[in-house]
Amino acid sequence: MSTSSEGINYGPVLFQYDLYPEKIEDHGQAKKVMSRRGTFALKETSMTEEEQEWFIHVIQRLSELGYHQVVPLYPTKHGDYVVRSGNYTYYLMPWFSAEPRYEYDKDELVIHEIGKIHQLTLKEQDFSQEVVDYSFQYLMQRWESRQLEMERFAEESERMTYMSPFALTYLSHFHQMMRLAEDAKRKLRDWYDICHSEQRYRSVLCHGQLSSQHLLFSHMGEPHLLNFERAVLDTPVRDLAYFFRKAVHQPTWTRETGSKLFELYQRHIELSEEERYLLVSYMSFPEPIFSSIEMYHNQRGQHSQIELVNRLEKRISAMRHIREFCDDILSLPLPAKPEDEFFEGEKEDHM
Amino acid sequence: MNVIEEIKKAYELRTVSWKQKGKLLDTDCGLKRVVLWSDDNLLKWHVKWRDQTGRNSVAIADRMIRTATGHPWIEVNGKYVTLHDEVEGSYDRAGHEKAWGLLIGTMLKAGLEASQEFSTLCQEKTYSFGQCLSAVHQLGKQFTVLESVKQCLVEADKRLKQAEEVKKAAGECLLPIMDQPLSVLHGKQIFNILFYKGSHHEPIRGYLPLRHFLRDWLKECGPHSLKKLLHCINEHYSLQQEQGLLLLAELLMPWELVHCVEQLETKELAHIISTVEQFEQNWDFNRILLHCYSEWLDEKRRKVAL
Numbered sequence: 001m002s003t004s005s006e007g008i009n010y011g012p013v014l015f016q017y018d019l020y021p022e023k024i025e026d027h028g029q030a031k032k033v034m035s036r037r038g039t040f041a042l043k044e045t046s047m048t049e050e051e052q053e054w055f056i057h058v059i060q061r062l063s064e065l066g067y068h069q070v071v072p073l074y075p076t077k078h079g080d081y082v083v084r085s086g087n088y089t090y091y092l093m094p095w096f097s098a099e100p101r102y103e104y105d106k107d108e109l110v111i112h113e114i115g116k117i118h119q120l121t122l123k124e125q126d127f128s129q130e131v132v133d134y135s136f137q138y139l140m141q142r143w144e145s146r147q148l149e150m151e152r153f154a155e156e157s158e159r160m161t162y163m164s165p166f167a168l169t170y171l172s173h174f175h176q177m178m179r180l181a182e183d184a185k186r187k188l189r190d191w192y193d194i195c196h197s198e199q200r201y202r203s204v205l206c207h208g209q210l211s212s213q214h215l216l217f218s219h220m221g222e223p224h225l226l227n228f229e230r231a232v233l234d235t236p237v238r239d240l241a242y243f244f245r246k247a248v249h250q251p252t253w254t255r256e257t258g259s260k261l262f263e264l265y266q267r268h269i270e271l272s273e274e275e276r277y278l279l280v281s282y283m284s285f286p287e288p289i290f291s292s293i294e295m296y297h298n299q300r301g302q303h304s305q306i307e308l309v310n311r312l313e314k315r316i317s318a319m320r321h322i323r324e325f326c327d328d329i330l331s332l333p334l335p336a337k338p339e340d341e342f343f344e345g346e347k348e349d350h351m
Numbered sequence: 352m353n354v355i356e357e358i359k360k361a362y363e364l365r366t367v368s369w370k371q372k373g374k375l376l377d378t379d380c381g382l383k384r385v386v387l388w389s390d391d392n393l394l395k396w397h398v399k400w401r402d403q404t405g406r407n408s409v410a411i412a413d414r415m416i417r418t419a420t421g422h423p424w425i426e427v428n429g430k431y432v433t434l435h436d437e438v439e440g441s442y443d444r445a446g447h448e449k450a451w452g453l454l455i456g457t458m459l460k461a462g463l464e465a466s467q468e469f470s471t472l473c474q475e476k477t478y479s480f481g482q483c484l485s486a487v488h489q490l491g492k493q494f495t496v497l498e499s500v501k502q503c504l505v506e507a508d509k510r511l512k513q514a515e516e517v518k519k520a521a522g523e524c525l526l527p528i529m530d531q532p533l534s535v536l537h538g539k540q541i542f543n544i545l546f547y548k549g550s551h552h553e554p555i556r557g558y559l560p561l562r563h564f565l566r567d568w569l570k571e572c573g574p575h576s577l578k579k580l581l582h583c584i585n586e587h588y589s590l591q592q593e594q595g596l597l598l599l600a601e602l603l604m605p606w607e608l609v610h611c612v613e614q615l616e617t618k619e620l621a622h623i624i625s626t627v628e629q630f631e632q633n634w635d636f637n638r639i640l641l642h643c644y645s646e647w648l649d650e651k652r653r654k655v656a657l
Contacts, residue, residue: 009542009543011542011543012408012409012542012543012544013408015541015542015544016408018380018381037379075417075421077380077416077417077436078402078405078414078415078416078417079417079421079423080406083408084406084407084408085407085408086408
């Protein structure tokens, strides 16, 4: 829902664009600016100077690579792409609110677009033992400490004379969550072992916050991605794990939806064996359950028990979807190795 | 070529007409000022310092508006044409030290960074005490009114020597280059932004424009506000080390004397009287400025020591 954005002075920012608004509507971090010169989206965010430079570089680099499905940034009258005002950074875009031109599912379009970006920016990195070791140890330690917190909360809950509905729900799924955590750690170990033996690692430009909310349609109904503020060079798995973790929450999600989206992505880039293990490990660790416990501890006064329980149950149910989806990912045939392709060709010749 | 048509095309403006021929344009994006340049190096310097002084929403210089292709100027009939915002309301001084401090601090920073790149553009002002001395003695024989100027000569000589010593203490370091004149009157206000209207003159190397600016600030806002301003400049451009000493050396230089001697060349009594009065006033204000600045530097040092 949008409300009129009163009391906040955007004048100094909009002056940089020579925009004198007739009305400004608040849409969360985006402000809808209506002026004689058109309707625009003014994004309000927090970025350091370094982050600003990287953000602009990412948008420009994608354009140089021939990828134009990004919601464009408008420069100020002085040629800057962002404006700093107080503690915030602002940038201006066209206001996109059209309907899609094609009858595709929004998630499919997101996967298709990110597949294109990953394909354009894919780079085999020089294998670094140190980097892989560090990533493995960092994640392992983080997960172990999270697991410890979850165990502690389970013990605390068991000691209560009158258990809260939240604690009761949590305890009834605790062992299942621990199994997921152990499985995630095993898969991470598999990723690490294969990385070691294959001595390979590849990176792409990750969007950083990939979700269907960050896809809009231009006036022509063309899909455009936005919000590259957290873009980073990393394994393609980063975007996929973020995306699927959110996507499983949708009421329309089914096991088939997941497989279809994953296959759609694989048309652009086929994940290697170790990347699949990494994706499965990222997704299967019950991080959302851990955040629910944190929320229960820190914001108990702000939410009712019923809200907290609902939230936890939704996350537990999402974890179940993830579990099924992870099984499907691992059961799909692996991409052919170069030597396999060589023998395949030989066979055909003989035939 | 028609300038107005070229501007309209290059900046993709919908409506453009002269509000003041050759100077001010009325456009669909508001009032815009047109500036003509003949020297591209001078223009590049002005683009650079304004760009570096304009990346915030508190205090900005009047940067060159970009064309549709992102260029800061267009070429018409062998001249370079730039477009700027035209802002009229003046920006307050006392109580707004933070905004002014940010403006001057970033200007100084930009000036120091560009110091070598644009060194050939700079004007250098030299000081000859000997010339001042002989001019004052010669004129003093004809005009008794110059008595107060004569009385300042000893102190001027002392200040000049002190300035040289301070410069030596600061060592061999670069001086910033600055737009001139640097004036409080060039600060305009729009949407609570301090909008500084730059000149189209050649820059000057050193702190002379800042000295004039600080003196005017002192005259208008008093010593307390001046110290606050120095503190705010210091947040963006350190005055506590070598650059602070170089500013001190600039404040010690008895420029009032040179200015007075230059003005006395007309030899009309009325003009001479007003020049001397101006000299006396400036001499006194500069003393106070010097005192305030040294006091501020000492306070800073004491705070560091504590």
